[in-house]
Each structure stands twice: as structure tokens, then as C-alpha cells.
Amino acid sequence: MSNTVTRVRLAVVAAAAGIAVLAGCSSPAPSGDASAAPCEPAKGKVTLQYWNTVPGMEQVVALWNKKNPDIQVQTKNISNDQYGTLGNALKAGKAPDLAQVGYDQLPSLRTQDAFVDASACSAAPAAKSKFEPWTWSQTSFGDTGVFAFPQDTGPMALYVRSDIFKRYGVEIPKTWDEYAAASEKLHKADPGLSMTFFDPKNAEWFNGLLWQNNANMYTYSGDKWHVTVASDQSKQVAEYWQKLIADKLVRTDLAHGSTQMYAAYQQNQIASYVGASWGYSMFRDNLPDQAGKWSIVPLPTWGSSDASGNWGGSTVAFMKGSEHLYESVKFNSWLNTDPEALALENKLGGLYPAASDGLKLPALAQGVPYYNNEKIFDVFADSSRNIDTSFSWGPTQKTVNLALQDAMAKATAGSGTLTDALSAAQAAALKSMKDQAIPATAGK
Numbered sequence: 001m002s003n004t005v006t007r008v009r010l011a012v013v014a015a016a017a018g019i020a021v022l023a024g025c026s027s028p029a030p031s032g033d034a035s036a037a038p039c040e041p042a043k044g045k046v047t048l049q050y051w052n053t054v055p056g057m058e059q060v061v062a063l064w065n066k067k068n069p070d071i072q073v074q075t076k077n078i079s080n081d082q083y084g085t086l087g088n089a090l091k092a093g094k095a096p097d098l099a100q101v102g103y104d105q106l107p108s109l110r111t112q113d114a115f116v117d118a119s120a121c122s123a124a125p126a127a128k129s130k131f132e133p134w135t136w137s138q139t140s141f142g143d144t145g146v147f148a149f150p151q152d153t154g155p156m157a158l159y160v161r162s163d164i165f166k167r168y169g170v171e172i173p174k175t176w177d178e179y180a181a182a183s184e185k186l187h188k189a190d191p192g193l194s195m196t197f198f199d200p201k202n203a204e205w206f207n208g209l210l211w212q213n214n215a216n217m218y219t220y221s222g223d224k225w226h227v228t229v230a231s232d233q234s235k236q237v238a239e240y241w242q243k244l245i246a247d248k249l250v251r252t253d254l255a256h257g258s259t260q261m262y263a264a265y266q267q268n269q270i271a272s273y274v275g276a277s278w279g280y281s282m283f284r285d286n287l288p289d290q291a292g293k294w295s296i297v298p299l300p301t302w303g304s305s306d307a308s309g310n311w312g313g314s315t316v317a318f319m320k321g322s323e324h325l326y327e328s329v330k331f332n333s334w335l336n337t338d339p340e341a342l343a344l345e346n347k348l349g350g351l352y353p354a355a356s357d358g359l360k361l362p363a364l365a366q367g368v369p370y371y372n373n374e375k376i377f378d379v380f381a382d383s384s385r386n387i388d389t390s391f392s393w394g395p396t397q398k399t400v401n402l403a404l405q406d407a408m409a410k411a412t413a414g415s416g417t418l419t420d421a422l423s424a425a426q427a428a429a430l431k432s433m434k435d436q437a438i439p440a441t442a443g444k
Helices: 057-067 082-091 103-111 123-130 133-140 162-167 176-189 203-212 232-246 259-266 277-286 325-337 339-349 376-385 397-412 418-435
Strands: 046-052 071-077 098-102 148-161 218-221 224-227 272-276 294-298 310-318 440-442
Touching: 046 325, 057 071, 057 325, 057 339, 071 325, 082 098, 098 103, 098 325, 103 133, 103 310, 103 397, 123 325, 133 148, 133 310, 148 162, 148 203, 148 277, 148 325, 148 376, 162 176, 176 232, 203 232, 203 272, 203 310, 203 397, 224 418, 232 418, 272 277, 272 310, 277 376, 294 376, 310 325, 325 339, 397 418, 418 440
Parallel strands: 046 071, 046 098, 224 440
Antiparallel strands: 098 310, 148 272, 148 294, 148 310, 218 224
């Protein structure tokens, strides 16, 4: 939804409780930005291309196509290599009309002139009132245009095998200190049991943990970026997980969404999962025989702070080169605000809408059978209310994520530490910005 997160049944970085809480990245407009593209309806039937990573999206699109014979949409799932596929298409001048793009990748792709401003279509700026304010701010870059419509977000929580905790008499942790203590108790009771896993190739997940600890990776002031990837708050998170890894209380050999990951959970080798709202369908669909054994509780906190983190979340962006902007706006608006479409996306793809009315879907107010009929979306709504609104993404986030993943993989293999990985990612951020002539300096 990570948007580069490996998934089997997942799609997006998706899904979240859409309370108005997360702050967008309002990076300055790149030089040479063109004015809004012209917006004229086509004279005949048109076919739009929409690329995404959401399971079941073809059924949502089929619903639209049935109702709109003159505006047909063809969907393509690009979850195997989301941004590689989009990047190649952009270079070849063959990008789709619309594409799913994670919030964290919007600034980076914008510097590559990947989007078209849909402001000339009156329905585009008018859609602002339909979405939670923080999501809109990320897609409009400080109201400089309309480059995408928000789709979903990903406030984080803790998924727990409540039966395992109960079996060994371990309390479900409320703080990260309690989580570490519970990890020791569970592993001592059963040496083959780990509390969770740490996927070193998943920077988006790790970024969500940094977000929770007020570890803002970037700020923008004085006409330049201030890079704080390796802040003290970030180091606190890194050192915490480094100790769990060193004590062999969490596994590092599993990739998120992999067959091996599901097998470990199926074999009762892992007791919890640190995830986002969109992950609720992952366990439901891939581990059906564990229905009733899982609960979702608030993410463990740092001390008495109620702060939570966000992992993932996506938009549907207007891609450069589209010849049918009017029709793209019409479909994009329906896709992300229509109650019937939103309900189907939540049911099939696990998406939790960014649209304000989408938060009123009946399914989101009901108990979920797989999770003991608990009202799990209430947990995600509370999580969303407790997310730091000042967090923002940098213009070279993809490069930073790759550097972080590479260094984290080395650290989990015994070469360096996770704190070293933060330093490597900070250096990569500064170098990548310098290479693109983006004013930046190291911050504190």
C-alpha cells in the first residue's frame, strides 16, 4: 500500500481511519511547473487506464463500467513492482491516465514531472470538501494544484494472538517497555515462539514506527529542506528494535506478505503483528482457520504518550500524458467518494477510506467476525486521532527508503546496527537532494 510492501493478498498501503490528523508534505512547487491542463469532455466513448495494487479492484472497476458505457476503465495490477512499472512507463511516455501512488512517493514523483494538474476541471478542486483535510494537503502540495485524489490511509495498531497470550499468562502490552518484557516471557515459555518479526526490507513499516515517536524525518523552512532522518527520536526506535533482535526475541528472516511469513503464523511461531488498518484483511484471507484467535489493540506507546504511527496510505494520481482529464476526474471522484465503490474496496481490498463520508460506511461500525466480532475499526480511528500532524515526506523518499533497507539488511545480518542504518539513510537523503540541486541541510 507500502507502498512497495510485498504482499500476497494485500494491496495497498492502504487503509486507515480517516480522522483529520496526519499532516501533509507541502513542498514548494518545482521550477517549471506548468499551469493546469485543459479539461474538455471527449466527443465520443473513451477508455481510461488505471494501474493499482488493490486486490479486487477489477470488481470495483466492473461496477463503474456497467454504469458508464461511454467511459470505460481498464485496470492493471502492478503490485509486483509498483514504482518500477510506473517509472518505466513514464520514461517511455506510456503512463496510464490514473495510478495508485503512496503519499510518501508523491513528492518524489512530482520532482520527476510525473503528474498533471487537474485544477482546470471544476470537479477536481471541488472534491476537496469530500476528503479528510490532512489527506488533501498531501495531494495538492500546499494548494498549488490538484495532482491526485486521496484514497486511504494506514494508522497502526497491534494485532495479537490473544489465545497465545492467555495460554502463557502474559498480559497484552500497552507500552513498548511492556512489549519487550512480554517478548521475553513468551520466548522463555516457548523457545520456538517469537513476539513478532522485523522485516529489514520494509522501510515504510519502519518509517511508521519513527512517525509514532515524533521522529520527523524532514522539515522545510528558509527555502531549504532540513533532513533529520537520524534524529535522537529515530535512534531511540532503532536501538529498541536492535536490542530485541540481539536478544533473538524477534525474527529477521521473514519478508512481509511472504508465504514464509504466513507459514510462521500458521505454525503458531509468532504471537503478534505490528501493522496498519489495511492489514486486517490479510490475516482474515490468508489464515482463515485462526478466526477468533486474533484481536486488534492500540499500538504500544512510548511511555505515557498516546501518539500512534501511520504506515502506508495511497492516492489515485492524475498522470502526465493523459488525454482524457475530464473523464479521469469523473472516475477518480466516483472511485474514492461513492459509497458503493468505497464499501466494495473495503470488503475486497481492505481499504479504509480517506473520504469523510466513507468513514460512515456501515461495515466500519460493525464487529468483524474474524476478530471475535470486535469493532476493530474503532481502534484504528483512535489510532488516527493520535498521529502526529507535523510529519512530512522528503522529495527523494524512494532513494532514502532504499538506502535504509540496504543498511537495515546488513544490520540484521550482523554488519552494523539499525542506528548506523539511520545515518546511511540520512547521508543518502542529503546526497540525492544535492544531486538534484534541491537545497537541503542536515538538521537536528
